[in-house]
Amino acid sequence: MASSRQNTGKTTTKAGTASKSKTPTKKATTAKKQSTSASAKKKRVGQRSSRQEKSQSSRLWLMYPTRLITKPIIWQLGRKFDMVTNVRQASVTGEIGIVCLELEGNRTQIDEAIKWLERQGIRVEPVEINVLDA
Amino acid sequence: MDKSKGFMKALRCRECAREYPLRADHVCEFDFGPLEVVYDYDRIKATLSRSLIESREKTMWRYRELLPIVGEPSVGVEVGYTPLIRANNLARRLGVRELWVKNDAVNYPSLSFKDRVVSVALSRAREMGFTTVACASTGNLANSVAANAAAAGMQAYVFIPADLEHSKVVNSLVYGANVIGIKGHYDEVNRLCAEIAGKFGWAFVNVNMRPYYAEGSKSFGFETLEQLGWRIPQHTVACMASGSLLTKIHKSYEECIQLGLVPSTPYKIHGAQATGCAPISNAHKAGLDFFKPVKPDTIAKSLAIGTPADGFYSxxxxxxxxxxxxDVSDNEIREGIRMLAECEGIFSETAGGVTVGVAKKLIENGQIPRDESIVLSITGNGLKTLDAVMGHLGRPREIKPSLREFEALVKNESRGAKSAAI
Structure with missing residues (x-):
C-alpha cells in the first residue's frame, strides 16, 4: 500500500484524528490510544451482541481520499463502535492520508467498523497489504 | 559461525531498522513496517567467490550464502539458472545494439519466476519445522506453492477468490493441494487470508514467511550478472506487481558490488506496468514518492495488484x-507478447508482454539509449495466459486434402509477398 512508508519528510501528522496538535510530528510513530469515553451517550453499533465475544486486535492500513483527510474519522470510529484505536504510523500529504491503525475489540465490532470505514470511502487493507498475490 | 543462522544475521524493519530474531514473522512490532533479512556480508565475502559459484550446480542455489536458509536447500533444488539469451532479432526490431532476455518462462517446475521465491520460502519453512504451507493467490504463486509442496511432501493450502477462472484453478488442483475458494470481493478475500495466516500456525509464504520468500527473487539478478560475464547491464526492465521483484533485483546487484563479484558500474532499473493497473508507474511519472491505489482492469492478471506492498520501495x-x-495498454501487451514470440521463439505470459512493450516505449522516447546494454525480465509462460491472446492471432488457413490446393495457396502467398515488396 502507499503506506506511511511513503513518508517523504513532508508534513506528517495523525490523520483524521480529533486531536488538533499545532506541531505536526515528522514521522508519527506515536502510539496514542484514542478510546472513547465510556459515558458516551450515542448508540454504539454491535455493542450488545458482541460484548461477550473475545477481544482481539486487528492491524490495518487506512487510506483516506483527499476529501476525508481533515475528518476525525478515527475519533468517530472509536465513539461509534466503542473500540480502542491505536495509531502506529501515519502520513498525510495534500492528496492522500495513510494511517496504520491497531483496532482492539471483538470480532463483530471489528467487522462492522471495517464496513463502516469502507462506507465512508476509506480503503482498508490488512497490515500485510496484498496478501492475495498474483 | 552460528549454526542456527547460517549467513543471516537477523530480520530488520525496513522503516525503523529495529532487529528481530530469525523467526517466521514479517511485521515490525513498533511501526508495522515490513521485515527484511540482513546478512553477515563480511563472512560471506570471506567465503563466496566467482570460482566457488561457478563450480556449483547450475541452479539458483549456487548463490546459497546470499539466500535466507541455514543448511542445504530441501525444496526446489533444481529451480533457477534459466537461460539468458542474446536477443538479436528483437534487438533489430527495437533498433538497439545489445539486448538480452532473462527467460523465467521456463523456470522449473511451474514455469514462472515464483518458483524461486517459493522454493526459498519452503526450504526455510521446512528447516523451521513447518509441515503445512499456504498462500493466497490468483495465479502463478498458487501453482508454484502447490507444485513445490507436492514435490517436497508438504501439506499445502491455496486460497483463491471463488470466481477465479477454472483454467487457473486446475493448475493448482492437479498437484493435490487443498484449494479453497473464498466468495467475496478482493478486499474481503485479502483480509480473510491475512487473518487465516495469523491464526493458523502454518508457513504462509507471502505473509509470515515473506522476509525469506522475497529474497528468492534476488537469484534472478545474481544469475543475470553471472550469465552476462559478471557485469551489470546498463538497463534492466522488470515488470511490477507488488514491486518486490524490482527491489530485489536492485538488492542483488548491490550485494554483488559489495562482495566484489562485479565491478561497480552505473545502471538503471526501469519498472513496467499495464495501463489498467499502473499505480507505481503513474506515481513515478508524476514525480511522486507515494502511489494511489487503483482498481485493476487489465489482461495482465499476474500484475493486477492495485495496492502494491513494495510500491514505495520500487x-x-x-x-x-x-x-x-x-505502462502499456492491453493491445500493446499483446503486441509485446507477439514480438517476443516472433523474434525469439519465446512465448511469454502477459507480464512479459508488458515488459517488452514498456521497453519499446522507453527506447522510443530515449529513456533507454539504443547503444547501451539492456536486459528484459520475462517472468512467466504464455501457456498460462492463452485467453489473453486468443482471437487476436488470426486463424489457420484451411485447405482440402489436395496438393493442388496447397500449391495454389503457396503461389498466391509468394505473389502477395512480391507485390508487398514492390
Missing part, C-alpha cells in the same frame, strides 16, 4: 538508479 529504487517507469 519508486525509491527507480529514483535512486535513475530508472524510468512506463
Amino acid at each position: 519508486l525509491k529504487v527507480m529514483q535512486k538508479t535513475g530508472g524510468s517507469a512506463e
Whole structure:
C-alpha cells in the first residue's frame, strides 16, 4: 500500500484524528490510544451482541481520499463502535492520508467498523497489504 | 559461525531498522513496517567467490550464502539458472545494439519466476519445522506453492477468490493441494487470508514467511550478472506487481558490488506496468514518492495488484538508479507478447508482454539509449495466459486434402509477398 512508508519528510501528522496538535510530528510513530469515553451517550453499533465475544486486535492500513483527510474519522470510529484505536504510523500529504491503525475489540465490532470505514470511502487493507498475490 | 543462522544475521524493519530474531514473522512490532533479512556480508565475502559459484550446480542455489536458509536447500533444488539469451532479432526490431532476455518462462517446475521465491520460502519453512504451507493467490504463486509442496511432501493450502477462472484453478488442483475458494470481493478475500495466516500456525509464504520468500527473487539478478560475464547491464526492465521483484533485483546487484563479484558500474532499473493497473508507474511519472491505489482492469492478471506492498520501495529504487517507469495498454501487451514470440521463439505470459512493450516505449522516447546494454525480465509462460491472446492471432488457413490446393495457396502467398515488396 502507499503506506506511511511513503513518508517523504513532508508534513506528517495523525490523520483524521480529533486531536488538533499545532506541531505536526515528522514521522508519527506515536502510539496514542484514542478510546472513547465510556459515558458516551450515542448508540454504539454491535455493542450488545458482541460484548461477550473475545477481544482481539486487528492491524490495518487506512487510506483516506483527499476529501476525508481533515475528518476525525478515527475519533468517530472509536465513539461509534466503542473500540480502542491505536495509531502506529501515519502520513498525510495534500492528496492522500495513510494511517496504520491497531483496532482492539471483538470480532463483530471489528467487522462492522471495517464496513463502516469502507462506507465512508476509506480503503482498508490488512497490515500485510496484498496478501492475495498474483 | 552460528549454526542456527547460517549467513543471516537477523530480520530488520525496513522503516525503523529495529532487529528481530530469525523467526517466521514479517511485521515490525513498533511501526508495522515490513521485515527484511540482513546478512553477515563480511563472512560471506570471506567465503563466496566467482570460482566457488561457478563450480556449483547450475541452479539458483549456487548463490546459497546470499539466500535466507541455514543448511542445504530441501525444496526446489533444481529451480533457477534459466537461460539468458542474446536477443538479436528483437534487438533489430527495437533498433538497439545489445539486448538480452532473462527467460523465467521456463523456470522449473511451474514455469514462472515464483518458483524461486517459493522454493526459498519452503526450504526455510521446512528447516523451521513447518509441515503445512499456504498462500493466497490468483495465479502463478498458487501453482508454484502447490507444485513445490507436492514435490517436497508438504501439506499445502491455496486460497483463491471463488470466481477465479477454472483454467487457473486446475493448475493448482492437479498437484493435490487443498484449494479453497473464498466468495467475496478482493478486499474481503485479502483480509480473510491475512487473518487465516495469523491464526493458523502454518508457513504462509507471502505473509509470515515473506522476509525469506522475497529474497528468492534476488537469484534472478545474481544469475543475470553471472550469465552476462559478471557485469551489470546498463538497463534492466522488470515488470511490477507488488514491486518486490524490482527491489530485489536492485538488492542483488548491490550485494554483488559489495562482495566484489562485479565491478561497480552505473545502471538503471526501469519498472513496467499495464495501463489498467499502473499505480507505481503513474506515481513515478508524476514525480511522486507515494502511489494511489487503483482498481485493476487489465489482461495482465499476474500484475493486477492495485495496492502494491513494495510500491514505495520500487519508486525509491527507480529514483535512486535513475530508472524510468512506463505502462502499456492491453493491445500493446499483446503486441509485446507477439514480438517476443516472433523474434525469439519465446512465448511469454502477459507480464512479459508488458515488459517488452514498456521497453519499446522507453527506447522510443530515449529513456533507454539504443547503444547501451539492456536486459528484459520475462517472468512467466504464455501457456498460462492463452485467453489473453486468443482471437487476436488470426486463424489457420484451411485447405482440402489436395496438393493442388496447397500449391495454389503457396503461389498466391509468394505473389502477395512480391507485390508487398514492390
